[in-house]
């Protein structure tokens with residue numbers, strides 16, 4: 001936060017960000033509008049500056065001085081128009097600041113050159129100077145430092161030209177000097193304030209964008225965390241089938257629906273035979289791998305609408321909506337055969353696996369999920385007692 005504060009610090013004298021990269025970003029940000037405004041302002045300045053040629057003619061007639069003034073005005077006007085065109089196309093405010101400074105210096109030189117050619121109209125020119133200083137600061141979009149330097153150049157050159165060519169008295173020199181100074185102070189202060197406020201607004205906008213980006217990242221992170229938590233809660237970590245809790249929820253919903261639709265519903269309890277031996281012989285890690293393989297085989301032996309969950313240990317539970325007794329028997333046989341056909345790699349290739357399956361069919365409206373599970377469990381134990389590797393209904 002304090003790093004951001006330092007980055008957004010504005011120099012009290014220049015009205016620019018102390019941080020160069022931030023200042024450069026700000027100039028890039030305003031470049032488009034500055035280009036447009038500069039072009040517009042330069043065209044207006046060129047037109048006004050050119051129009052004063054009419055007053056030159058009225059005062060001087062077709063004299064040598066008039067032609068000199070006219071030449072100077074044509075140079076200033078065409079320079080402004082050319083620069084307006086260039087700035088409009090490629091006036092990068094961040095890198096080509098000189099391009100924005102150049103018209104100010106050209107216009108300032110043009111104004112100063114009027115003094116030796118029309119010294120008798122000095123009072124009008126003083127007014128024009130004050131207006132020009134204000135325009136430099138406030139109307140022509142520019143950096144405070146650029147505007148201030150050009151204004152200073154205009155002020156000092158004008159005053160020197162006035163003293164040299166218009167034979168100013170010391171009192172008049174001081175009065176005009178003070179007037180120009182005040183114009184500079186007012187212009188400088190006003191532009192400093194504008195620069196300051198605009199950069200503050202830019203900094204606030206950036207802060208807001210940064211916070212939004214941060215928030216978006218946080219939301220994405222939380223969403224993925226939520227998703228991971230949900231998956232972890234809903235599925236069994238080892239086998240990837242439904243966790244017991246999630247299976248119970250889904251099975252309950254399927255059972256209700258079957259009742260509503262008056263459709264049959266079956267439930268399997270599946271238990272891997274002699275799994276303790278597997279663990280004892282090959283170790284728990286191999287036991288885990290085998291369990292997840294069996295779960296995979298079971299899943300692939302079921303139909304898309306059937307659901308399977310891990311009930312605990314080496315026991316799985318399956319819910320079969322829209323399934324009658326004979327269909328359930330067929331599915332269970334297929335599942336049992338697929339497990340029996342399962343071959344493992346390496347040292348365990350000789351190992352033959354089998355499962356015993358107990359089936360319960362929802363008969364009456366009163367058969368709830370727990371009743372079905374108990375009944376399927378009983379069938380499972382019958383199967384175990386009768387020698388395992390079988391399906392019992």
Ligand SMILES: Nc1nc2c(ncn2[C@@H]2O[C@H](COP(=O)(O)OP(=O)(O)OP(=O)(O)O)[C@@H](O)[C@H]2O)c(=O)[nH]1
Pocket residue numbers: 238271272273274275276277279283284285286287288291312313314384388
């Ligand atoms: N590797 C592994 N073993 C498990 C896991 N959960 C339970 N078991 C083991 O499964 C075995 C179950 O043994 P028993 O309940 O005696 O049953 P069984 O040996 O399969 O014999 P029957 O079910 O009677 O055919 C135990 O040794 C448990 O430790 C598991 O997540 N991973």
